[in-house]
Amino acid sequence: MATKKALHTREAILEAARFIVQKEGVDALSMDHLAQVAHMSKGAVTYHFKSKRELNRALLEDYAEHLRSGLKSHEDNYIGGPEDTLVPAYADWFLDFDRSSHGWAQLGVHLLSQQVKDPELVRPVREWYAEVARRAEAFPKERQPRVLTAVMALEGLFFVHKFGLDVLSEEQKQEILSFLTGELCPSAAARKDS
Structure with missing residues (x-):
C-alpha cells in the first residue's frame, strides 16, 4: 500500500502532466519535461510511472x-x-x-x-x-x-x-x-x- 507521501507525489506528477497536456499538447509530454515541470528528478517520476x-x-x-x-x-x-x-x-x-x-x-x-x-x-x-x-x-x-x-x-x-x-x-x-x-x-x- 502506498504511503501518503507517495500518493501525494503521484498526484503532483499527474497534476504537472495535466498542465503540460493542457498548455502544450500531448506531444510535449516527456518524462524529462514532466520532471522539470513537477520540480522533481526524472528518477522520482519514473519511480511512479515506469513509462x-x-x-x-x-x-x-x-x-x-x-x-x-x-x-x-x-x-x-x-x-x-x-x-x-x-x-x-x-x-x-x-x-x-x-x-x-x-x-x-x-x-x-x-x-x-x-x-x-x-x-x-x-x-x-x-x-x-x-x-x-x-x-x-x-x-x-x-x-x-x-x-x-x-x-x-x-x-x-x-x-x-x-x-x-x-x-x-x-x-x-x-x-x-x-x-x-x-x-x-x-x-x-x-x-x-x-
Missing part, C-alpha cells in the same frame, strides 16, 4: 474519474432515483462545463485523440460511457430511446464545445436543454433547491 504509456494510462483513468465525479456531483442536486436524475444532471453538468471547463476539455481532447487507437489505454473512458449506456438501458423499454437520444445529444454539445466548434447562442443551448429535459424526458427528477 510514458503507464503515465498516459493514469491520465486517462484520472480523466474517467473526473467524468464519473462530474456527473455524480450534479446528480446529487436532484431528488429521485438514478433513472430520473441522469438526464437533468447531465444537462446541468453541460451548463457548468460550457461556462468553464477548467482545462478538462483540452485534456480530454488531447489524450483521447492521441490514444484512441489503443483500446487498452482508453478503456477507463470507454467503461464510463458504457456505464452511462447501461444506466439508460435500465429505464423502461419505452423510455430508453428518449434517454439515449438525450444523452447522445448532450455528448454532442460537450464535444462541439471541447473542440472549439461551438456556434450556438446561450439561448439556443437553453432551448435544447429544455427540450431534452422537459419534452424528451418529461419525468426527470426535480432539483433539491427548487
